Amino acid sequence: MKKYTYKLTEEIARWAFEVKCRQSADWYIAFTNPTAGPWKVIKCTDREGKLGEVYRFDLEETRPDIIIVNDKLEIVIIIEAKDSLNKLLAGDQAEKSVMVVANLFKTLSGLYKSPFWGHRTKYAIVTGLLWGAKKNSTLSDRNILFDKYHTEIVKYPQLDSRIIIGIESLKNPKSEEICCVMYYKSYEKNGLETISPAAIAHTLNLDLKE
């Protein structure tokens, strides 16, 4: 077998995290936005575990990169992915990404009659950010990132602004291995948090860092 090296693209950073979701018994990938294939619809299971179509995006409609669902924690995470943290911070990216979350929130909230989504309309819909990295991000970088997105999120009162989740797909330059680490920033009062990042990280088998 030939030895290849790879560039840490958004696709690879995102896929590395999806592997973690696939390996988890508790999380389900309801939507992912690769370049093509049978994945351009949001799919989820009904109460009997039968898989069905929840929502089909229009051709021109903006889509998030990943939507994951945890029925035990009653959480949906809508994730925007880039190959670097800086790209999540660039220009009006935060504004655009949060608008996607807000639009999707509206769509999903309206699906209360869907057998494949209706019982999930009361779940917390959390904003997630995923980036590729060749070295660990700093606390300061992440604070800037999370705060920028939080500023946008609070512009939409219907959105859940209690917490933002960050996933760093970190490539080890020597071994070429990718390790996903979960970060978060809670915007709830200290000690009164109602969403547990530890539970999210634990069920995804990820290391958790604030």
Next chain:
Amino acid sequence: MFCLQKKIIEIWADSFHEGNWCCENISKCAVDMGASISLEYLNGFQPKYVIKTATYELSLIVYGSYKSWSPMPTPIKELINWGKPDFIAYDSENDKILFAVEETAATPTGNQATQRCERQYGSARFKIPYWYLISEFGVHRDGGVRRDSIWPTIAAIKLSIIKRTPCVVLHYSDINNPEDYSIGTGLNLLFKSLHKLLVNYVQEIDILNGMKDYLVEQYKEMLVFLLSQWENVIDFLPSEALIKDSQNTSKYIAEFAVNDPSADRSKLNGLLEWPTIANIPKAIRDKQTAKPLLKYDKLCSLFERDLGLGKAYSLSNNAGSGKPPTADKISLWVAQQKALFDRSPKLEPEAVFTMKTSDFPDTGSNENRRHITTAKNIVYLYDSWNELKTTIEEAFPRLKGKLVSPYGDIPVFVYVSNSLKPGRLFGDPFTGQISAFSIAFGKFDPAKRMVIAYFPHQVHTQAILNGVVSENKGITIMTELTDYIIFHAGVAVSLSNGRVI
């Protein structure tokens, strides 16, 4: 002493999803045949499936997102220059591609129907077994259900015979379950074939050994589909008797696909070969009349005239035009094309840019939208190059005596694209469309047709500027499949020899 046969095959893919999906489905087939499967993730993300039986161990490792990996193996690099299939099986030990697959979740409609056909041609060109898995029924944006186009199927049948390599279109779904992979035979037929091919390879026998029966079934389905769908698309399908005899015809095609030395072309005489005018049914011949254009263009009006004069025929008047653009967009387009045109070195005789917004008639919709469609036909089949040349010279006198056929006075397929989309000229969906149509309409038929493309609203400098031919997938395809491209102002380009006329 017994020795377990082992192979590692790399699955290169457009995305990890597609590569992984390929491995999952091949693994399911293997399990059905009694194999055991294990899965691990190399480097924390790269799926590695190991399929194990008593006699062999086959490892499949996914390399998602082609261009992320370095060095890209040369055969893969060469193949994806002709369009990127969704996944490719590659043996790095022997530097050999085993198969390529394109699959799509939606049924493309209109221009998009042939969008992926350049990949089909690319694989056939390198004699790589190729499958295209597509939904037979799809949900359109308007909520209606559409059925797949016939052109990828026609091109695939012809390429299988010409290149003596499997080139297959498989369908899934049905009218009640559009875009449902689990309905219909396509998915199962695809992965049964890929599994068989890989097992052959790991056992070091000819990869197409025992594939003929699989392929007969697949070609039969293609012929049955064609027979049930062609009348919805075109007025006339040649060799209908051969297509109706799907039992035998599928067998003869499969013989070519597996490169059986006994494959006999005479049994497929005339299969999907559009004949000269004298040999089309009289009713179709009588229907050929000049139709008015939506937007005037001299050459297109002469093409239409030639239908009425019996010099050419067309197959339908159903060319879709999409939503007409607004006058503002057209003005912008005209300005951009003018700027591109002005970069051209002076041509002899002089070519004059004449496109203006007022050429494009108002649709009357009160939205200031303008028609860009010239004729409603995008395909004209001429019997004679000399007659077509005379027509082109009548529209563009500057080309008088300049265009030559290296094949003598043979029939010609003329393709027209009215597109006003920037960058689309050599991109999707036109690259795929011209691939499918060139093959379908005789580029490689025993009675060959020349291929002429006409882009009335595009300028030549997008293809060649100062003697330098642009480099992209579309140029690669058109260099091989077209004889001349005629642009706005009657500037003709021969990509194969880099000439601007």
